[in-house]
Amino acid sequence: MCCSHGVIPRSDPRFSLLPAITAARASTHDPFLRLYVSTRTRTRTGFGSLRARAAVNDGSVAAAPKAVSFYDLLGISETGTLVEIKQAYKQLARKYHPDVSPPGRVDEYTQRFIRVQEAYETLSDPRRREMYDRDMVRGLHLAISARRRFQSDEQMEERSEWKSRWQGQLTELKRRSMNKDDRGNMSWGARMRRQRNGASDEV
Amino acid sequence: MAVTGGSVIRLNPSISPYPTAPRQSICCRKQFYVRASVGGNSDGEKGGKMMIRREKQGWKIDFSGEKPPTPLLDTINFPVHMKNLSAQDLEQLAAELRADIVYTVSKIGGHLSASLGVVDLAVALHHVFNTPEDKIIWDVGHQAYPHKILTGRRSKMHTIRKTSGLAGFPKRDESIYDAFGAGHSSTSISAGLGMAVARDLLGKSNNVISVIGDGAMTAGQAYEAMNNAGFLDSNLIVVLNDNKQVSLPTATLDGPATPVGALSSALAKIQASPKFRKLREAAKGITKQIGPPAHEVAAKVDEYARGMISASGSTLFEELGLYYIGPVDGHNIEDLVTIFQKVKAMPALGPVLIHIVTEKGKGYPPAEAAADKMHGVVKFDPKTGQQFKTKSPTLSYTQYFAESLIKEAEVDNKIVAIHAAMGGGTGLNYFQKRFPDRCFDVGIAEQHAVTFAAGLATEGLKPFCAIYSSFLQRGYDQVVHDVDLQKLPVRFAMDRAGLVGADGPTHCGAFDVTYMACLPNMVVMAPSDEADLMHMVATAAAIDDRPSCFRFPRGNGIGAVLPPNNKGIPIEIGKGRILTEGNRVAILGYGSIVQQCMDAMGMLKSLNIAVTVADARFCKPLDADLITRLANEHEILMTVEEGSIGGFGSHVSHFLSLKGILDGPLKLRSMFLPDRYIDHGSPQDQLDEAGLSARHICATVLSLLKRPKEVLNFN
Numbered sequence: 001m002c003c004s005h006g007v008i009p010r011s012d013p014r015f016s017l018l019p020a021i022t023a024a025r026a027s028t029h030d031p032f033l034r035l036y037v038s039t040r041t042r043t044r045t046g047f048g049s050l051r052a053r054a055a056v057n058d059g060s061v062a063a064a065p066k067a068v069s070f071y072d073l074l075g076i077s078e079t080g081t082l083v084e085i086k087q088a089y090k091q092l093a094r095k096y097h098p099d100v101s102p103p104g105r106v107d108e109y110t111q112r113f114i115r116v117q118e119a120y121e122t123l124s125d126p127r128r129r130e131m132y133d134r135d136m137v138r139g140l141h142l143a144i145s146a147r148r149r150f151q152s153d154e155q156m157e158e159r160s161e162w163k164s165r166w167q168g169q170l171t172e173l174k175r176r177s178m179n180k181d182d183r184g185n186m187s188w189g190a191r192m193r194r195q196r197n198g199a200s201d202e203v
Numbered sequence: 204m205a206v207t208g209g210s211v212i213r214l215n216p217s218i219s220p221y222p223t224a225p226r227q228s229i230c231c232r233k234q235f236y237v238r239a240s241v242g243g244n245s246d247g248e249k250g251g252k253m254m255i256r257r258e259k260q261g262w263k264i265d266f267s268g269e270k271p272p273t274p275l276l277d278t279i280n281f282p283v284h285m286k287n288l289s290a291q292d293l294e295q296l297a298a299e300l301r302a303d304i305v306y307t308v309s310k311i312g313g314h315l316s317a318s319l320g321v322v323d324l325a326v327a328l329h330h331v332f333n334t335p336e337d338k339i340i341w342d343v344g345h346q347a348y349p350h351k352i353l354t355g356r357r358s359k360m361h362t363i364r365k366t367s368g369l370a371g372f373p374k375r376d377e378s379i380y381d382a383f384g385a386g387h388s389s390t391s392i393s394a395g396l397g398m399a400v401a402r403d404l405l406g407k408s409n410n411v412i413s414v415i416g417d418g419a420m421t422a423g424q425a426y427e428a429m430n431n432a433g434f435l436d437s438n439l440i441v442v443l444n445d446n447k448q449v450s451l452p453t454a455t456l457d458g459p460a461t462p463v464g465a466l467s468s469a470l471a472k473i474q475a476s477p478k479f480r481k482l483r484e485a486a487k488g489i490t491k492q493i494g495p496p497a498h499e500v501a502a503k504v505d506e507y508a509r510g511m512i513s514a515s516g517s518t519l520f521e522e523l524g525l526y527y528i529g530p531v532d533g534h535n536i537e538d539l540v541t542i543f544q545k546v547k548a549m550p551a552l553g554p555v556l557i558h559i560v561t562e563k564g565k566g567y568p569p570a571e572a573a574a575d576k577m578h579g580v581v582k583f584d585p586k587t588g589q590q591f592k593t594k595s596p597t598l599s600y601t602q603y604f605a606e607s608l609i610k611e612a613e614v615d616n617k618i619v620a621i622h623a624a625m626g627g628g629t630g631l632n633y634f635q636k637r638f639p640d641r642c643f644d645v646g647i648a649e650q651h652a653v654t655f656a657a658g659l660a661t662e663g664l665k666p667f668c669a670i671y672s673s674f675l676q677r678g679y680d681q682v683v684h685d686v687d688l689q690k691l692p693v694r695f696a697m698d699r700a701g702l703v704g705a706d707g708p709t710h711c712g713a714f715d716v717t718y719m720a721c722l723p724n725m726v727v728m729a730p731s732d733e734a735d736l737m738h739m740v741a742t743a744a745a746i747d748d749r750p751s752c753f754r755f756p757r758g759n760g761i762g763a764v765l766p767p768n769n770k771g772i773p774i775e776i777g778k779g780r781i782l783t784e785g786n787r788v789a790i791l792g793y794g795s796i797v798q799q800c801m802d803a804m805g806m807l808k809s810l811n812i813a814v815t816v817a818d819a820r821f822c823k824p825l826d827a828d829l830i831t832r833l834a835n836e837h838e839i840l841m842t843v844e845e846g847s848i849g850g851f852g853s854h855v856s857h858f859l860s861l862k863g864i865l866d867g868p869l870k871l872r873s874m875f876l877p878d879r880y881i882d883h884g885s886p887q888d889q890l891d892e893a894g895l896s897a898r899h900i901c902a903t904v905l906s907l908l909k910r911p912k913e914v915l916n917f918n
Contacts, residue, residue, distance in 0.1 A: 180551035192403035193238030
């Protein structure tokens with residue numbers, strides 16, 4: 001039984017701003033999911049304000065109470081191919097086009113149509129899709145237009161990640177290079193270095 | 204840091220009296236700038252002075268049309284002057300370098316954005332390493348402008364790519380700081396390894412640094428070199444400059460080109476792998492659950508996990524034996540300097556690959572925004588990036604080729620086109636727009652392109668390989684062994700044949716007649732104008748039982764009458780044509796040089812000499828009837844081609860000797876490119892240097908007619 005002290009119950013007010021997890025998901029006692037959820041709360045403070053900012057600026061953030069991912073919107077899996085995306089889009093576009101929508105539900109259908117359109121545009125372009133997938137990890141479902149605003153912040157975070165990574169690599173390289181030219185290493189370069197260092201020692 | 208007299212450093216400009224103040228952004232509270240005054244007080248001066256300012260997010264350069272004041276760069280004549288600069292000075296130097304490069308290239312044209320992308324790298328390299336003892340090898344070399352500026356050639360930068368000026372690529376003859384000549388790609392690691400091994404054998408201890416781009420990484424030679432480097436384990440630093448621009452120009456007609464090949468996506472994955480990040484986020488979550496004291500342990504776990512699930516690309520280099528460091532922000536000079544210093548200080552380094560991420564055209568907003576990133580430009584306006592393209596009455600040969608290929612492909616759906624990362628240069632971007640599924644960009648891999656085309660041909664398709672004449676040299680064995688030996692109908696469209704102008708000898712297509720016409724099964728042809736080019740495209744499409752090739756030069760058409768609807772008609776193979784009739788002297792030209800022959804004919808007409816000018820069209824098979832007729836009916840026969848020895852002229856002379864015609868009274872002379880490399884310059888200057896201009900042809904005719912001095916009538 002996994003420890004429960006680190007897990008925040010779903011009813012916690014901190015969750016109110018998060019996109020809703022569907023009932024099916026929340027009911028599983030999957031520890032990974034709980035961690036996933038708690039990770040998201042931790043990142044929320046970093047990005048929630050950005051979402052709010054984006055929402056205020058653009059309004060193109062997916063509606064907060066029912067933020068479905070673009071994949072769910074089109075009804076395909078996250079690993080859907082371009083063909084599948086196209087098919088799904090064509091189907092839904094035909095269904096929700098304002099001209100063929102039943103009278104009285106024109107607005108709702110138009111909204112959906114626009115969202116489907118957005119989803120298709122994002123997912124059909126491989127670069128945008130990649131960026132969208134990355135955002136999804138963090139629990140954000142943003143159209144590409146809202147994204148640009150905090151792209152520089154994201155870049156900053158990425159850069160600092162890179163920095164810690166290469167600093168680690170440098171220390172590792174230093175450690176390796178201390179032992180590189182031991183007797184055991186018979187590579188051509190090691191032999192030449194030993195020769196050269198041996199020669200300079202003798203002088 | 205030496206600051207030239209007259210420069211002023213000020214803090215907090217809210218009370219600044221300078222009239223140019225309004226341009227400063229209000230949000231930056233702390234802002235200091237270096238304002239350089241050229242001689243005396245220029246307080247009252249407005250507009251004109253380019254300001255290089257340091258703001259919170261970085262350096263801001265105002266690009267006006269004037270020569271930028273570069274106080275710090277003015278003190279740097281050689282890399283040794285950079286040794287004592289602080290990190291901030293280096294950043295200022297980079298900003299000034301950018302301003303200088305934009306200003307210089309805007310006046311004369313050249314390669315812009317590649318140089319801008321590596322300014323920070325060049326500054327960091329020259330600051331940390333001691334050139335010329337330490338060797339820096341730039342792959343391809345068109346990005347070496349900052350390197351040239353920093354190594355004593357700043358005063359000559361305005362002559363770059365011009366006759367008798369600086370070369371557009373590194374050149375050993377030009378400076379000791381240019382360690383290796385470049386022009387074709389992917390040679391830097393091989394050369395660097397050679398220099399490293401030589402250093403080891405001679406007992407020296409300098410550093411060797413090879414700078415290679417992600418585009419050049421798609422070529423096999425880079426892997427051959429890395430494989431060998433990993434095996435030899437000699438100290439070598441490879442800097443992989445990754446700006447996600449694999450093909451040239453880095454755009455299709457519709458926008459930025461998506462990187463070609465599996466490799467680019469592997470590199471992109473290193474930078475951001477979503478699944479990997481998901482896993483890492485989860486792992487981080489787990490470790491934070493465990494609690495703070497165990498966090499160090501968790502960090503260790505994370506490190507090892509990273510090694511196991513690490514981004515897929517880095518293991519490729521590790522497996523080849525190079526230690527991978529990165530990705531690193533290629534525009535952060537401080538980071539770059541730190542890494543280089545640490546790497547330099549290590550005793551037993553072995554081969555190391557430092558993966559830096561840069562943006563092509565960084566620091567100049569119009570280049571960053573352009574779809575092709577302003578890779579190669581003509582003169583432009585620095586403020587807007589608008590290029591001053593001269594209007595020409597005719598299109599370039601490349602465009603005529605692309606147009607006629609599209610027309611052929613419209614009636615025959617077996618026609619496919621292949622190029623090696625040169626969609627814009629070969630004109631196949633147009634083909635790609637029209638037939639996206641029938642155009643293949645294989646990356647910088649000419650050898651693969653040729654054999655790939657051969658494979659397509661075995662299944663009955665009609666592949667057109669559009670590769671520059673000098674780049675096809677790289678795939679020559681494949682042409683011989685895979686295409687010609689098996690007699691597969693692959694068509695080679697060799698653009699940039701002959702002299703190419705500003706790019707110089709590295710890009711000069713001097714040898715293609717020689718190396719193609721000596722192959723037993725190859726049909727070799729060359730059009731003399733754009734209409735003939737279209738007909739030859741159709742002819743090549745029709746030749747289905749053997750390989751064929753045709754060559755055409757850089758430059759614009761002459762205004763010939765095009766066939767209706769741009770659709771060529773196949774011409775009879777092995778048949779040339781006579782353009783003008785004359786007596787005593789026959790000039791047989793091959794390729795676009797026929798135009799120079801026609802000019803010469805006009806000049807000789809003014810001296811009352813009527814010469815026959817013929818266009819051979821085919822080097823293989825030769826038009827035997829035409830040549831025999833010309834030989835029998837004239838005293839003097841001259842062949843002219845824009846190719847090296849062993850080409851068209853050789854074939855004609857062998858033919859005539861075999862037929863016994865050389866035993867007779869005929870005087871045979873061949874004009875071809877001289878036995879030396881022609882330096883870069885304007886096309887007319889190069890033709891003059893090579894001795895193939897209309898005037899030279901006249902001179903040869905006149906000297907054969909025993910009237911040599913009359914050539915002085917022409918200037």
